[in-house]
Amino acid sequence: MNILLIAVGGFFGAIARYFIAKKLPSISTFFVNMTGSFLLGFLMGVMPPSKWSLLLGVGFLGSYTTFSTFKVEIIHQFREKKWKPALAYMFLSYFGGILLAFFGYMSGLRLYQFRHQQFILRRPIDHERSSFRPLNPKAHFFI
Structure with a gap:
């Protein structure tokens, strides 16, 4: 499955x-x-690993993003001696991707926490009988 x-x-x-x-x-x-990068970070922040993360993270975003095409484009720019555009593209892609993944993660985490607080306000959770487990804030080093 x-x-x-x-x-x-x-x-x-x-x-x-x-x-x-x-x-x-x-x-x-x-x-x-x-x-x-942003969407995968968001997905990591908004939901714990599940079937949805396989479908959306590994499947959809895995084929949506393209690290190999990025590398080939860089090689073509170097072959054509377009040093500055190649270096700018590399810098923006690597650091921009990391930064956007971080912002996506933080956005997803905030949404998860907001939804969790809304759920708590509506009715208390019996953690002994519930399969729902809130995220441990200490486990997330970005906070």
């Missing part, structure tokens, strides 16, 4: 990337890698 979830997510992620490449041909790789 896990492999099927990953395959379905991968199918739709590849199609999304294809359409973005058609609409934004000159910046498609950068765009999908930056949005994918």
Whole structure:
């Protein structure tokens, strides 16, 4: 079942990337890698590992983002002796991706905490009988 979830997510992620490449041909790789970094960080922050994270994180975002195409584009820029654009692209992609993943993670974590607080305000949770386990804030070193 896990492999099927990953395959379905991968199918739709590849199609999304294809359409973005058609609409934004000159910046498609950068765009999908930056949005994918943010979305994967958000997914990590908003939900604990589950079947949804396999479908969306490993499947969809795994095929949506493209590290290999990024590398090939850098090689082409170096071959054409476009040193400054290649270095700027590398810098923006690496550090921008990390920064966006961090912001996505923090946004997802805040949403998770907000939703958890709303749930608590509506009715108390009996942790002995509930499968719901809130995140341990000490386990998240970003906080």
